[in-house]
Amino acid sequence: MRLIALIAVLGLVACSPMGNRPQAKASPSPSASATSAAALEAFVPIAERFVEEHRGLKFKSPVNVKFLADVEFQDKLNQANGSDQAGYVTEAKVLHALGLLDGRPDLAKAEQELQGTSVVGFYDPKVKELYVRGVEAKASVRHVLIHELTHALQDQWFSIDRTFSNDDESEIAYRGLVEGDAVRVEDQYIAGLTAAEKRQIQADNAAGGPVPADVPDVLLELDSFVYQAGPPFTRAVVSAEGQQRLDDAFSSPPKSTAELLHPGLFLSRRALVPVDFPTADGTVIDKGVLGEFGLDLILERLQALGEVTSGQAQTISGGWSADRYVAWDRGSQSCVRTRLVMSGQEATAGLLAALRRFAGDHPGTSIEGAGPVLFTACA
Numbered sequence: 001m002r003l004i005a006l007i008a009v010l011g012l013v014a015c016s017p018m019g020n021r022p023q024a025k026a027s028p029s030p031s032a033s034a035t036s037a038a039a040l041e042a043f044v045p046i047a048e049r050f051v052e053e054h055r056g057l058k059f060k061s062p063v064n065v066k067f068l069a070d071v072e073f074q075d076k077l078n079q080a081n082g083s084d085q086a087g088y089v090t091e092a093k094v095l096h097a098l099g100l101l102d103g104r105p106d107l108a109k110a111e112q113e114l115q116g117t118s119v120v121g122f123y124d125p126k127v128k129e130l131y132v133r134g135v136e137a138k139a140s141v142r143h144v145l146i147h148e149l150t151h152a153l154q155d156q157w158f159s160i161d162r163t164f165s166n167d168d169e170s171e172i173a174y175r176g177l178v179e180g181d182a183v184r185v186e187d188q189y190i191a192g193l194t195a196a197e198k199r200q201i202q203a204d205n206a207a208g209g210p211v212p213a214d215v216p217d218v219l220l221e222l223d224s225f226v227y228q229a230g231p232p233f234t235r236a237v238v239s240a241e242g243q244q245r246l247d248d249a250f251s252s253p254p255k256s257t258a259e260l261l262h263p264g265l266f267l268s269r270r271a272l273v274p275v276d277f278p279t280a281d282g283t284v285i286d287k288g289v290l291g292e293f294g295l296d297l298i299l300e301r302l303q304a305l306g307e308v309t310s311g312q313a314q315t316i317s318g319g320w321s322a323d324r325y326v327a328w329d330r331g332s333q334s335c336v337r338t339r340l341v342m343s344g345q346e347a348t349a350g351l352l353a354a355l356r357r358f359a360g361d362h363p364g365t366s367i368e369g370a371g372p373v374l375f376t377a378c379a
Helices: 034-055 070-081 085-097 107-118 139-158 170-191 195-207 217-241 243-249 257-261 263-267 291-304 310-318 345-361
Strands: 064-068 121-124 129-133 284-288 320-330 333-342 366-368 373-378
Touching (some): 034 064, 034 170, 085 320, 129 139, 170 217, 217 257, 217 291, 257 291, 345 366
Antiparallel strands (some): 284 320, 333 373
C-alpha cells in the first residue's frame, strides 16, 4: 500500500581518518559533555573501518557528525521530518476503511511521539550531516553508529535522497533495501560484542519505556516493516549473486513489497503485472497499491478473529500478483476500492473467501469479479 509518508530517518555516522580514508569532522554540541563526547569520538574510526570492511566500500568524503543533548536533537529530528498533516489525515481514512485502524486518530502526533522515544540518531542526506542523541560510548549507541554510518556510505555511493511516486510501492521497497543493508552490517557488529554488551543493549532498549498509549498497532507495523523485511532481502541478494548485485540494486531497486518478502522475484527480474486503477465514486483523495504487505495486514486481522488460518493467509498473500486502489470521501465516510490480481485459482478463491468474511464484519463492503477481484470497503 502507499504507506504513510513517514520520514525514513536514515542514519547517523561519525568518521575519521584511518589510513587513506577521509577525515570526518565531529562537532560536539556546546551542551554536551566534552569528556563523554571524546570517548564516543574515539569509537568513530573503529566504526568507520568496520563498516568499510563489512560493506565493501570506502568513504569518499568526510561526514559531519554532531553530538546533541536531547532538546537539540529533538529539534533537529522535527526539522528533518517536516510535517504533512494532510497526508496523515488521508492515510488514517484509508487505514480505517480497510479495517486496519480504529477511528481516525492523529497519526502525525502519534508518529512524532514514537520517534521522539525511539530514535537515537539520524543521518540527514539532504544536508549530509549526522546527529547523535547524547554522547555516551556504550554499546547501545555504538551499534546505532554502525547502522547509520552505513547509510552515510550508501549516500556517498548511491545518493539515497530520492523522490518517489505516491501511487505505487517504490518508496517502501527502496526503503527496505536501504534499511536492510544497514541492519545487515549492524547485525554483524552486534554479533561480535560480548555477552555483557549485548545485555546492556537489551537493558537500554527496555529502559526506553513502553510504546506511547496513543500509538496504534498499525503504525508500529508500518514503521517496522522495512527493518524486518529488508535484512533477509539484502542477505539473500548477497548470498545469491554477491556484493556487486546488492550495489546494483541501488540503481535498479525492488519496486514492491512482494519482492522484499520473496527475494527470488527480484533476482529473477520478473516484471510487475500491469493493472488499471479502478473507478472511484467520488473525487479521489488517494491512490496507490496495497501490495502483498497491505494484504498481509488485512489478513492478520482476520486471522486474529479466527476467520482465516495462518496457512490460508500465507497462501492468499503469497498469491498476490498486483493491485491498484483509489480512495474517496462519501459524506462522513471514506471508501477504498481495490482491483486485485492473484497468481492462480487457489489464491483467488482464498482471497474471495477471506474478503467475504471481512465483509461480514464491515458493513459497506462489496466484492465483485472472480479475477481480477474488485474489493470496495467504506467506513
